[in-house]
Each structure stands twice: as C-alpha cells, then as structure tokens.
Amino acid sequence: MEQRTTANVMRLRKSIVEHPFATLKYRIFGRGLGGAPTEISLATMVYNLKRMVKVLSAQNLAAALAP
Numbered sequence: 001m002e003q004r005t006t007a008n009v010m011r012l013r014k015s016i017v018e019h020p021f022a023t024l025k026y027r028i029f030g031r032g033l034g035g036a037p038t039e040i041s042l043a044t045m046v047y048n049l050k051r052m053v054k055v056l057s058a059q060n061l062a063a064a065l066a067p
Contacts, residue, residue, distance in 0.1 A: 029035025052061050 025039075029039050056064065
C-alpha cells in the first residue's frame with residue numbers, strides 16, 4: 001500500500017474494478033444528471049448509517065431500530 005503503483009497495475013485495476021463499477025452505476029442510475037439525486041441520497045444515507053454505528057455501536061443501533 002505504501003509503494004507507488006505502476007502503469008500496468010493501474011491498467012489492471014481499471015479493467016477489473018472500475019469498468020464493472022461504472023457499468024453497474026450506469027444501469028442503476030441511468031445516464032446524465034437524472035440519477036445524480038438518487039446517488040447522492042444513497043451516499044448520504046450510507047454515511048449517516050456508518051456514523052450511527054460508530055456512535056451507538058452496531059448492537060445498540062440494531063436494538064433501537066427493532067420493532
């Protein structure tokens with residue numbers, strides 16, 4: 001992790017990780033600005049859930065959300 005990466009490693013990463021991610025993103029959110037509000041809403045929700053887990057702990061959060 002602390003070493004600089006090479007161009008070959010970046011090409012490999014681009015083909016393995018970034019292409020499928022972009023394809024999924026396109027299929028879920030569509031083209032253009034139409035999917036941007038959905039994407040930012042999901043990102044905000046995930047951020048808030050992660051903060052709640054840190055503050056309350058996963059067990060306390062699950063207990064608070066249980067019916």
